[in-house]
Amino acid sequence: MAKELKDLTKRSENYSSWYNELVVKADLAEQSDVRGCMVIKPYGYAIWEKMQRVLDDKFKETGVQNAYFPLLIPKSFLSKEAEHVEGFAKECAVVTHYRLKTNEDKTGVVVDPAAKLEEELIIRPTSETIIWNTYKNWIQSYRDLPILCNQWCNVMRWEMRTRLFLRTAEFLWQEGHTAHATREEAEERAKLMLKVYADFAEQYMAVPVVQGVKSETERFAGALDTYTIEAMMQDGKALQSGTSHFLGQNFGKAFNVQFINKDNKLEYAWATSWGVSTRLMGALIMTHSDDNGLVLPPKLAPIQVVIVPIYKNAEQLKAIDEKVEGIVARLRALGISVKYDNADNKRPGFKFADYELKGVPVRLVMGGRDLENNTVEVMRRDTLEKETRTCDGIEDYVKTLLDEIQDNIYAKAKSYRDAHIYECDNYEDFKERVKEGGFFLCHWDGTAETEAKIKEDTQATIRCVPFEFEQTPGVDMVSGKPAKCRVLIARSY
Amino acid sequence: MAKELKDLTKRSENYSSWYNELVVKADLAEQSDVRGCMVIKPYGYAIWEKMQRVLDDKFKETGVQNAYFPLLIPKSFLSKEAEHVEGFAKECAVVTHYRLKTNEDKTGVVVDPAAKLEEELIIRPTSETIIWNTYKNWIQSYRDLPILCNQWCNVMRWEMRTRLFLRTAEFLWQEGHTAHATREEAEERAKLMLKVYADFAEQYMAVPVVQGVKSETERFAGALDTYTIEAMMQDGKALQSGTSHFLGQNFGKAFNVQFINKDNKLEYAWATSWGVSTRLMGALIMTHSDDNGLVLPPKLAPIQVVIVPIYKNAEQLKAIDEKVEGIVARLRALGISVKYDNADNKRPGFKFADYELKGVPVRLVMGGRDLENNTVEVMRRDTLEKETRTCDGIEDYVKTLLDEIQDNIYAKAKSYRDAHIYECDNYEDFKERVKEGGFFLCHWDGTAETEAKIKEDTQATIRCVPFEFEQTPGVDMVSGKPAKCRVLIARSY
Numbered sequence: 001m002a003k004e005l006k007d008l009t010k011r012s013e014n015y016s017s018w019y020n021e022l023v024v025k026a027d028l029a030e031q032s033d034v035r036g037c038m039v040i041k042p043y044g045y046a047i048w049e050k051m052q053r054v055l056d057d058k059f060k061e062t063g064v065q066n067a068y069f070p071l072l073i074p075k076s077f078l079s080k081e082a083e084h085v086e087g088f089a090k091e092c093a094v095v096t097h098y099r100l101k102t103n104e105d106k107t108g109v110v111v112d113p114a115a116k117l118e119e120e121l122i123i124r125p126t127s128e129t130i131i132w133n134t135y136k137n138w139i140q141s142y143r144d145l146p147i148l149c150n151q152w153c154n155v156m157r158w159e160m161r162t163r164l165f166l167r168t169a170e171f172l173w174q175e176g177h178t179a180h181a182t183r184e185e186a187e188e189r190a191k192l193m194l195k196v197y198a199d200f201a202e203q204y205m206a207v208p209v210v211q212g213v214k215s216e217t218e219r220f221a222g223a224l225d226t227y228t229i230e231a232m233m234q235d236g237k238a239l240q241s242g243t244s245h246f247l248g249q250n251f252g253k254a255f256n257v258q259f260i261n262k263d264n265k266l267e268y269a270w271a272t273s274w275g276v277s278t279r280l281m282g283a284l285i286m287t288h289s290d291d292n293g294l295v296l297p298p299k300l301a302p303i304q305v306v307i308v309p310i311y312k313n314a315e316q317l318k319a320i321d322e323k324v325e326g327i328v329a330r331l332r333a334l335g336i337s338v339k340y341d342n343a344d345n346k347r348p349g350f351k352f353a354d355y356e357l358k359g360v361p362v363r364l365v366m367g368g369r370d371l372e373n374n375t376v377e378v379m380r381r382d383t384l385e386k387e388t389r390t391c392d393g394i395e396d397y398v399k400t401l402l403d404e405i406q407d408n409i410y411a412k413a414k415s416y417r418d419a420h421i422y423e424c425d426n427y428e429d430f431k432e433r434v435k436e437g438g439f440f441l442c443h444w445d446g447t448a449e450t451e452a453k454i455k456e457d458t459q460a461t462i463r464c465v466p467f468e469f470e471q472t473p474g475v476d477m478v479s480g481k482p483a484k485c486r487v488l489i490a491r492s493y
Numbered sequence: 494m495a496k497e498l499k500d501l502t503k504r505s506e507n508y509s510s511w512y513n514e515l516v517v518k519a520d521l522a523e524q525s526d527v528r529g530c531m532v533i534k535p536y537g538y539a540i541w542e543k544m545q546r547v548l549d550d551k552f553k554e555t556g557v558q559n560a561y562f563p564l565l566i567p568k569s570f571l572s573k574e575a576e577h578v579e580g581f582a583k584e585c586a587v588v589t590h591y592r593l594k595t596n597e598d599k600t601g602v603v604v605d606p607a608a609k610l611e612e613e614l615i616i617r618p619t620s621e622t623i624i625w626n627t628y629k630n631w632i633q634s635y636r637d638l639p640i641l642c643n644q645w646c647n648v649m650r651w652e653m654r655t656r657l658f659l660r661t662a663e664f665l666w667q668e669g670h671t672a673h674a675t676r677e678e679a680e681e682r683a684k685l686m687l688k689v690y691a692d693f694a695e696q697y698m699a700v701p702v703v704q705g706v707k708s709e710t711e712r713f714a715g716a717l718d719t720y721t722i723e724a725m726m727q728d729g730k731a732l733q734s735g736t737s738h739f740l741g742q743n744f745g746k747a748f749n750v751q752f753i754n755k756d757n758k759l760e761y762a763w764a765t766s767w768g769v770s771t772r773l774m775g776a777l778i779m780t781h782s783d784d785n786g787l788v789l790p791p792k793l794a795p796i797q798v799v800i801v802p803i804y805k806n807a808e809q810l811k812a813i814d815e816k817v818e819g820i821v822a823r824l825r826a827l828g829i830s831v832k833y834d835n836a837d838n839k840r841p842g843f844k845f846a847d848y849e850l851k852g853v854p855v856r857l858v859m860g861g862r863d864l865e866n867n868t869v870e871v872m873r874r875d876t877l878e879k880e881t882r883t884c885d886g887i888e889d890y891v892k893t894l895l896d897e898i899q900d901n902i903y904a905k906a907k908s909y910r911d912a913h914i915y916e917c918d919n920y921e922d923f924k925e926r927v928k929e930g931g932f933f934l935c936h937w938d939g940t941a942e943t944e945a946k947i948k949e950d951t952q953a954t955i956r957c958v959p960f961e962f963e964q965t966p967g968v969d970m971v972s973g974k975p976a977k978c979r980v981l982i983a984r985s986y
């Protein structure tokens with residue numbers, strides 16, 4: 001067994017350490033020497049690229065186009081939308097100078113005090129302000145609307161406590177920003193994009209999500225409504241995996257984006273914004289993986305099938321190479337990504353453990369006996385089950401198996417999640433049980449006071465008013481007042 | 494004729510204004526309110542995305558993997574490689590603080606003086622330093638090599654005079670960074686990537702390029718050799734379109750990246766880096782476009798074919814719609830991107846001018862007569878030639894025509910360029926002729942003095958020692974001393 005795998009902390013011992021170690025050992029990412037900023041390593045980036053490709057196609061199907069807006073935002077822009085500045089202008093990277101010069105003893109460089117900016121620039125924590133400042137010049141008439149732009153980029157928020165993928169100072173994301181002529185159209189777009197995210201999470205990441213709307217406290221700074229998808233990790237905690245905001249006319253007003261509507265009257269444009277980030281990597285890892293390492297959904301796995309030969313000598317390896325060549329070609333012809341690892345500087349056992357750690361969905365092993373019998377050993381990563389199959393038609397079998405794995409890990413995650421969603425109407429009971437994790441469906445009186453008390457008592461927060469669960473009448477479990485709705489409460493990442 | 498087109502300055506009047514106007518009028522990009530930073534608009538970004546996709550596939554074919562490294566670089570990293578700091582640590586964006594706070598009268602935000610960074614961070618102007626600082630932990634043995642990473646990202650250089658795409662403070666690019674066990678392998682990689690760039694420029698952008706190696710003065714800061722591709726714009730000026738650097742062991746030594754080689758000895762790793770940027774957009778625009786607007790190579794055009802109906806009434810439009818539907822389907826089946834523009838809020842003449850301005854390679858027009866005759870009018874953007882063709886098999890005709898346009902604009906650009914490459918051995922003659930533009934093949938004594946004098950006298954620089962032209966013996970046209978080689982000299986962007 002490979003050393004890396006042996007060293008991996010078990011989930012039951014310490015879930016948090018398990019995650020932190022796994023991200024590094026599976027070569028997904030690592031901390032850099034720049035505080036809070038990560039290096040996304042090639043294997044991790046390959047997964048992110050697959051996510052990007054799928055999402056990008058889905059966005060474009062809805063009419064969205066990509067564009068690119070500046071990294072730096074003038075400080076004054078942030079102050080233009082009152083709530084937005086409260087949420088985003090605080091912990092951020094500030095550019096104050098534009099030049100360095102050699103220091104006096106010529107051993108390094110120092111900031112040139114003469115090169116001070118008149119107005120400081122902020123590295124974008126999100127781009128509503130710079131984008132709406134730009135849209136101002138693009139929008140005169142309802143005929144210029146809608147504008148449906150997205151950008152894939154880096155953003156920066158000066159987080160004090162960071163964790164790879166889950167919370168980093170710099171992260172990669174996409175941010176969509178749309179402008180519309182009517183309130184209805186903007187609300188529809190915000191909901192549509194939430195659906196795109198939910199479908200992506202469930203169909204590609206195999207992560208079941210609860211869709212819903214945030215409470216006022218938990219809304220995006222500057223939004224009238226924030227829609228969210230919430231996933232449950234294996235420790236029962238929630239991970240907010242994507243959000244879509246209906247921004248009303250807040251940014252239209254802040255940046256004076258007015259247009260002539262169909263009735264020939266001046267009106268402020270209606271806005272949405274929506275984003276998912278490299279945080280999705282965290283959701284992916286924590287939902288499916290196990291004590292042996294990553295478990296990746298086949299649809300997002302950079303390598304879907306690995307083939308490892310076991311051989312006694314060069315002659316036998318040559319015979320296996322030839323046999324495998326045909327299998328590889330047939331798998332690739334079906335659009336399956338395959339790696340044949342016949343490198344001779346690592347033993348099969350090391351390779352097995354390494355590909356398990358990296359979550360390759362299907363492993364094929366061919367030894368001398370297999371060669372004689374025209375068979376191959378097939379192992380599926382999700383259940384670790386092995387079986388020996390004939391090589392005839394193995395490509396079709398593997399293709400079906402990949403689909404089955406995709407379905408199975410989704411079903412497993414969904415069954416785990418559903419078993420950990422509780423209806424709860426007793427606050428004492430809630431306080432005790434929420435420590436163990438899980439999603440709690442509770443009646444809420446709709447006040448920020450109750451919400452704050454729950455958070456203070458338990459660290460749990462209202463994740464959303466879920467769309468899919470029945471809204472039954474009842475009383476708030478904290479205040480005893482009549483409830484406005486049932487909400488989903490959980491501790492979260 | 495659309496207003497936008499009528500207003501476009503002619504190339505012969507003012508080439509520079511023509512370019513600046515065209516970029517904006519064709520909806521490719523615009524200046525933002527952040528000094529030197531551009532907004533890349535959807536139509537411009539769609540071309541960049543096509544470039545990215547092709548290049549990314551080509552990189553991966555050579556074994557390169559994508560990854561992502563931090564945006565911010567500690568100031569001290571930049572000083573570690575002596576030449577590099579001279580070239581890159583000067584004009585750059587410096588982050589000095591990490592928090593804003595509400596000002597006293599609550600009208601805005603100010604930098605929080607308490608949140609000053611211990612060490613300033615620089616927005617990457619290029620990433621050799623942060624990447625080699627990371628590679629240090631990845632490389633122990635020759636078995637860890639080569640490392641072949643690329644990242645697509647934004648970089649920032651505080652340019653004082655900016656022009657859309659050609660020179661902007663922030664720009665998008667890819668930067669490849671490879672580490673090797675031997676000098677030979679690194680040199681080979683640097684040359685290989687130059688070939689990838691040259692092939693891309695010629696086969697996709699339809700831009701002929703001269704490949705060569707830079708003089709010492711013009712090298713990348715920290716490189717032992719910089720390879721370059723140089724394209725000629727329609728004003729005869731050179732545009733450096735991509736560079737690939739052999740960095741020797743400079744960064745290996747600066748960041749102490751040592752490995753055990755095959756002879757079991759400690760050795761510093763060998764490096765290359767290579768990049769192309771959104772500057773390629775400038776090269777694309779300036780090589781092919783004309784006084785009517787953009788001319789795009791079909792392989793990179795977001796819309797390859799536009800179809801415009803001309804109709805008298807709704808009934809006729811309906812009949813044309815139906816007819817065109819079939820043509821669109823057949824074109825798409827051949828992988829051609831088509832837009833059918835039957836919007837009724839713009840007149841055909843406006844549409845014609847607009848799609849010419851945007852460089853759509855092929856335009857089909859169908860009117861009432863065409864409908865009766867089962868014909869369609871075909872116009873190719875490169876020559877503006879029109880002809881009427883039968884609709885039967887029009888998809889195959891258009892497919893062939895797109896290939897022909899791709900070949901034609903390359904041939905046209907190459908013939909223009911070749912007609913403007915001159916051998917020149919007389920300095921007085923050179924000084925006079927270089928004002929008119931063109932590439933000059935001149936004998937050079939290899940000294941920085943001569944190089945500096947040429948630049949001072951004429952603003953022209955040595956673009957490269959070209960690979961493809963014969964090296965004949967001769968004397969330096971400036972110093973009269975024996976020449977080391979023939980170099981390519983030109984004014985440049």
